[in-house]
Amino acid sequence: MGDWEIDMGPVPGVWRMSETGASFPAGEYLRRRRQDLLWGNHSSLTEFILLGFSRNKEINVIVFSVFLFLYLITLLGNGLVITLIRMDSHLHTPMYFFFSVLCIMDMGYVTTTVPQMLVHLVSKKKTISYIGCVTQMYIFLMLGITESWLFAIMAYDRYVAICHPLRYKVIMSTLLCGSMVAFCGFWGISCALIYTVSVMILPYCGPNEINHFFCEVPAVLKLACADTSLNYQVDFILGFILLLVPLSLIIIVYINIFAAILRIRSAQGQLKAFSTCASHITMVTMFSIPCMVMYMRPGSESSPEEDKKLALFYNIISAFLNPIIYSLRNKDVKRAFLKVTGWGKAPE
Numbered sequence: 001m002g003d004w005e006i007d008m009g010p011v012p013g014v015w016r017m018s019e020t021g022a023s024f025p026a027g028e029y030l031r032r033r034r035q036d037l038l039w040g041n042h043s044s045l046t047e048f049i050l051l052g053f054s055r056n057k058e059i060n061v062i063v064f065s066v067f068l069f070l071y072l073i074t075l076l077g078n079g080l081v082i083t084l085i086r087m088d089s090h091l092h093t094p095m096y097f098f099f100s101v102l103c104i105m106d107m108g109y110v111t112t113t114v115p116q117m118l119v120h121l122v123s124k125k126k127t128i129s130y131i132g133c134v135t136q137m138y139i140f141l142m143l144g145i146t147e148s149w150l151f152a153i154m155a156y157d158r159y160v161a162i163c164h165p166l167r168y169k170v171i172m173s174t175l176l177c178g179s180m181v182a183f184c185g186f187w188g189i190s191c192a193l194i195y196t197v198s199v200m201i202l203p204y205c206g207p208n209e210i211n212h213f214f215c216e217v218p219a220v221l222k223l224a225c226a227d228t229s230l231n232y233q234v235d236f237i238l239g240f241i242l243l244l245v246p247l248s249l250i251i252i253v254y255i256n257i258f259a260a261i262l263r264i265r266s267a268q269g270q271l272k273a274f275s276t277c278a279s280h281i282t283m284v285t286m287f288s289i290p291c292m293v294m295y296m297r298p299g300s301e302s303s304p305e306e307d308k309k310l311a312l313f314y315n316i317i318s319a320f321l322n323p324i325i326y327s328l329r330n331k332d333v334k335r336a337f338l339k340v341t342g343w344g345k346a347p348e
Contacts, residue, residue, distance in 0.1 A: 045204045047127045048223075052120050052213045053308065064121040070320050071114045077323035078103035081333065088336035094172040095161065098154045099326060101181055102147065102283075106319035109143045112136055113214040113315055120213070133215040138196045140214070144291070144314075145242050146188030151284045152246035153180045155253040158280060162273050163260045191242055198234050202226050211304040216311060218294065219304070239296040247288050254281070279326045286321065290314040 053063055085091045085100045113136070120126040128136070160171050199217055202224040212219035217235065221228050254277065261273045290310040327333045 045130060045206065045208050047129050047208065048133050048215065048220075049209045050116075050120055050126050050128055050213060050215075051209055051211045052117065052126060060121045064118055067114060067121075067316065068118055070316055071110060071118070074110050074316070074320045075107055077327075078107045078319070080337075081323045081327065084333060084336040084340060087340055091332060091336055094157050094177050095154070096332075097177055098150065098157060098181070102150055102154070103323060105143050105147050105150070106322055109140070109147070110316055110319045112139045112143065117213045128215065133210075133220070134196060134200050137199070137215045137217065137220065138192050140216070140315075141192035141195050142188040144188075145191050146184045148242055148288065148291070149184040149187050149246050150181070151280070151287065152249045152253075153184065154280055155250040155284075156180075158277055159253045159257055161276070162257050187242070191238060194234070195238060198231055199224075202228065202231070212308060212311070214311075216294075216307070218307060235295055239292065243288060243292050243296065247284070247292075250284060279330065282325050283318065283322050286318040287314050 052060075054060055082100050082103050085096045116128065116136075157172060161168050164171060195217060199220055202221075203226055204223055205225040207223065210219050210223065221231055224231075257273075257277060261270050264270045264273060290313045294307060294310045294314075327337075
C-alpha cells in the first residue's frame with residue numbers, strides 16, 4: 001500500500017502520493033482508494049478451506065468409507081440403467097429417455113462434489129482455489145437447476161401416457177423430447193450463471209474457511225465482506241422460479257393424472273397406473289423438499305450442520321437411490337437386466 005501513502009501538498013484539495021509524487025484531487029484519490037480496496041478484497045483470497053464434517057481422523061476414515069461406497073454404487077447404478085436403456089429396444093421410449101438423462105445428470109452431480117470431499121477427508125490439505133470454487137459452484141447449480149425442471153417434464157410425460165395413451169407416441173415425438181431437455185439445459189446454464197456471478201462478485205477479504213464440504217452458495221455467502229441481503233433476496237426469487245414453479249406444475253399434472261386413474265374401472269389397471277407414478281413422486285420429494293429448505297429460507301435461520309445434512313440428501317442420497325427406486329418398481333428395467341445378463345427368466 002506504499003503507493004497510497006499521501007502527503008497533503010501545498011495546493012488545498014490536492015493529495016500527493018509520497019512515493020511516486022503523483023498528485024490527485026481529493027475526490028479522485030478517494031475513488032481510486034475505494035477501487036483499490038474493492039479489488040484487493042476480491043484478490044486477497046486466492047483459495048478457500050473446506051472444513052467438511054469433522055477434524056477427528058477416526059471419524060473421517062469412517063465417513064470416507066461410507067461415501068466412497070455410496071459414490072461408487074451411484075456411478076454403477078446410474079451407469080447400469082443408462083446401459084440397459086441403450087441396449088434394450090423396448091426401453092427406447094420418452095419415459096426412459098428422460099430417465100437416462102436424469103441418470104447422466106446424477107452422475108455429474110455427485111462427481112462435482114464427492115471426489116474432492118473424499119480427498120479432503122483423508123488429507124491434511126483441505127483447500128480449494130478461488131477459481132475451483134467458482135467452477136464447482138456453477139456446475140453444481142447448473143445440474144441441480146436442470147434436474148428440477150426435468151422432473152416437471154417427466155411428470156408431463158406420465159400425464160400424456162396415462163391421460164392420452166392413444167396419442168402418446170404422436171405427442172411425445174423425438175423432436176419434442178429433445179426440445180424439452182434443451183429447455184431444461186438452457187434454464188440450468190443461464191440461472192446458474194446468475195447465481196454464481198451474484199455470489200462471486202462480492203468482496204472476500206477473510207476468513208477463508210467454508211463450513212461445508214463443497215462450495216455451496218449459502219455457505220460461501222457467509223464469508224462475504226459486504227451486505228448480502230440482496231443476494232438472499234435473489235436466492236429466494238430464483239428459488240421460487242426454479243423450485244416452486246416446476247413443483248407446482250408437477251402437482252397440477254398429478255392432480256389430473258389421479259383424476260384420470262380414478263376413472264379406470266379395473267383395480268389392476270389403477271394399481272399399474274399408480275405404480276408408474278410412485279417412483280417419480282418419490283424422486284421429486286427427495287430432491288425438491290431439501291432444496292427448497294436450503295435455498296428459500298432466510299440466511300439468518302440457517303445452521304452449517306443442518307445445511308450439510310440437507311446437501312448430502314439432495315446431492316448424494318437422492319442420486320444413490322434414484323436408480324434403485326426406479327428399477328425395483330419397474331418390470332421393464334428388470335426384464336432388460338435379466339435379458340442382458342441372462343441370469344434368469346424375465347418377469348412377465
